[in-house]
Amino acid sequence: MAIEIATPATPPLKWDYAGSKESADIANIEERYGLFIDGEFVSPKSKKYFPTINPATEEPLAEVAEAGEADVGDAVAAARRAYAEVWGPMDGAERAKYVFRIARMIQERSRELAVVETLDGGKPIKESRDVDLPLVAGHFFYYAGWADKLEYAFPGIRPRPLGVAGQVIPWNFPLLMLAWKVAPALAAGNTVVLKPAETTPLTALMVAQIAAEAGLPPGVLNVVTGAGATGAAVVGHDDVDKVAFTGSTAVGKLIATQLAGSHKKLTLELGGKAAHVIFEDAPLDQAIEGVINGIFFNQGHVCCAGSRLLVQENIHDRFVDKLKRRLSTLRVGDPMDKNTDVGAINSRAQLEKITELVDSGRDEGAEMFQPDCVLPDRGFFFKPTLFTNVAQSHRIAQEEIFGPVLSILSFRTPEEAVEKANNTPYGLSAGVWTSKGSRILWMADRLQAGVVWANTYNKFDPASPFGGYKESGFGREGGRHGLLAYMDWDEE
């Protein structure tokens, strides 16, 4: 039996920071946006527009066109034409330079893009500025360089593009998911019809402006805004050759059903319920930071969030005490404040979903802890939350909450940790903390997850493949493997 060290009953630290607000002046948000089709912004044939709001204030930011079937048809036709006449036949080295140019222009305008990302989506400015935007530019740089080297990517095959790619992306990382989809598609010689999420359309429209300024040939990248019906029109269009979707497992399954029998190539990056395993010999202070980052990064709106914490039983109480104290120091509030750790929940609908699941956690008998913090009067916010006494059968241990809510379970042996970690239909990511190298590799072999973070969490890189096992989807994004999703090939 390990010696339990009592945690001193110190009150949560109260550090009063002076506000340090990022200026919104750099964001040149227009009043109204059309659809980006064939190299220019056009009014939608649907004649419909919808507002996009700032979730931190609930104030409207702009009106955005809602693409109907006819609009999607125009976008696909433009993409087909550009594929057949310009982008497909273009020399890879030339394609590469276009993508490099876009990468540079994103870097140049990264502050503006970060500010709009935060205004439209609610994530803390320090994350959009320091994580999202550097990764977005990095992704375009990485894939740009592949455009004229595809024949070296995989031995023994002669690669060719698939054609027109229809891509539907989520609201949690609007620009980063755009980069993950658009950069490899363009580098491999495909043209794109992209449907951003309805709550976060603005930065995709800014990238469309950048593409136009970069001189990207008309039709190579098209952006059609709208909600689920627009997305269904994109993935269901007969002249789309490739569908890539990131979002919920439920919608992913709908898309897969819609595509049955169509011979469109499909990749899916779906939900997750990642286990984050803490062994007794873990470097505990580092592990605490890893756990906090794992679940509260981007308000927990992260498909690979470490939402199921598995703590070895003999350190459970001590670890949970530390975690509670750390939770109490998180700064929740205005996403535009540079000190903010946890920003706004992306939408009212998502806030309601989180609230419902948290209520179910209490109803099912788990014990809830929330720090004593004050939430802003307006906007969609939720306190960082953790649950102890969680059973594997609880909904909060089974379902993806997609919010700042951590469910804590315990285990005794490594075998039990593996069994509990894998006890989910999902398999996107997992985390392990231990000082023992052989145990890390033993665990990494057994965890059914596409990404395993050992003694770290939520790290991403353009060169590193990301994607799921089981019901978390198939196909990889990032790295050499990410090219395969956008290539067809002849075997030699």
Added chain:
Amino acid sequence: MSRLDVRKTYKLYIGGKFPRSESGRSYPALDADGEVLARVAQGSRKDLRDAVRIAREAVSGWAGTSGYNRGQIMYRIAETLEDRRGTFVEQLSAGGATKKAAESEVAASIDRMVWYAGWADKFAQIYGNLNPVAGPFFNISAPEPTGVVGVIVPEEPALLGLISRLAPVMVPGNTAVVLASERFPMPAITFTEVLNSSDVPGGVVNVLTGFKDELVPWLADHMDINAVDAGGASPEQAIRVQEGAVHNVKRVVLPSANGPGQSPYRIAAFTETKTVWHPKGL
């Protein structure tokens, strides 16, 4: 007085054993002239579920076997196949192939098994790599087996089709539930005898004979099958596989993905890429 020959009973192959169908059903396998060659087991939904359960139990052992060892076992299959050439040539000839065509199909099947056997301890080097990330991290991606794979074998060539679909599934450590050629089931059944005497652990390969229209929907919908090679499915069956695959996000290889005979990318289709990160530091 001429001697009466002793005929073989053609049964299923599940978990390293040769059961009859639990349904008690059988159907006639016909030769090219429509004469009955033998009656073979007509597998049922329950047989398929038994096979999946046993295939699932066999995953950790087979996937945990070293590539070196898996390669040796697969090479041993080729050795045993070679030993049974005569039987396969006979069965393929009875199905309507000329003797020359039958001989060349058997030879190609053996050679293909040898080719795939050699991939078992090399494939991860082609398909995995160290990722040069922009930070102080060790970052590696490597393929792992997907799990239990349903394999729908083409109607013909009955033997080469079976080997071509099954071998790449076995290479990375998947286990298989195989639906044999419905019209020409006998080579697949004889092949199970080869497996059974080739050091392949029971449950790694399970072979059902029967009617594909009956079995494909159960295969497609089963929640504990991770991937389906629909290479031998009819267009309607392939759509049914895609529809069923949705329930648990199965990976599906469509008949249209049939390229030339052998490729390491067939192996890749039944793997999952796992990426592992670890910080570097003092």
